[in-house]
Amino acid sequence: MGRGDRVRGRDLAAGPGSLSVPRLACWFVRAALVDLLAAFTVGALLLADKGVGGRGAVWALFPAHVELALVGWVIQLAMGVAFWVLPRLAGGTSRGPEGPVWAAFWLLNGGVLLAITGSLTGGGPAGLARLAGRGAELAAVAAFAVHAWPRVRAAASGV
């Protein structure tokens, strides 16, 4: 564990065996957990509504349910854990520049919010919001890939 990682990282838990996990990974995981709760809440509302025989207004939340579960939960958690556990850059303790990963974090979460907002509102701006949201999600994944690519190459070459 390098000194820089101690400065930037945070301990996820106290006590023996605890690991130092980067602050950025904490943010990704926390946001993913929030999205998981939101996705489960909306999903429970939809299923319960189906149970009481309604096809009510709550079904307008169906696209939000999918967006939160797939992007906000699964993809975001995978990115956070990948940032944490992928091999460090060749021979050192550095994970590389964090700028692209921070950009990925904000783009992903902004994109999820925009896409959900677009799915909940009508009219022309809604379509634009959905498009911008999906675009931001794509940019987030691209930014994360820019960060992760050299770390994966370092592992594959055995360095």
Add this chain to the structure above:
Amino acid sequence: MVSCGVPCLTRCFVRAALVHLVAGLAIGVLLAAPGGLPVPAAFLTLAPVYFHLVMVGWVTQLIFGVSLWMFPRRPRAAPPGPDALGWAALVGLNAGLVLRAIAEPAHALAPRAGWGGWLVLAALLQWGAGIAYVAAIWPRVRAR
């Protein structure tokens, strides 16, 4: 229970996830069957069950189990609350999913047969499981 601990909980999560994956993909095969095959019409109501067995029963459940194992634990002296929450998540998620897998197609085929209440119960069980999991894992993510 004492000798089991978190590894046992993780094993249960992963094995249950594998069962859901096999069941989900089996339903996927039936849903993809060409029209000429003798697949009962009831199977056509299973599309939501298929998606949720794969995404919740497999993907999410595997994440639950592995994260409860991998994320740093509290000291041994800490009260066993997080483990209890993990077991609650396991039971709630699987009971809710199985209940849904039975009640959702049944409700679609016979809306007045009283299956709706079971769907509400399935929703509550899965929602409770999500809350229990987040309550269990959140303190292990929070910075000291």
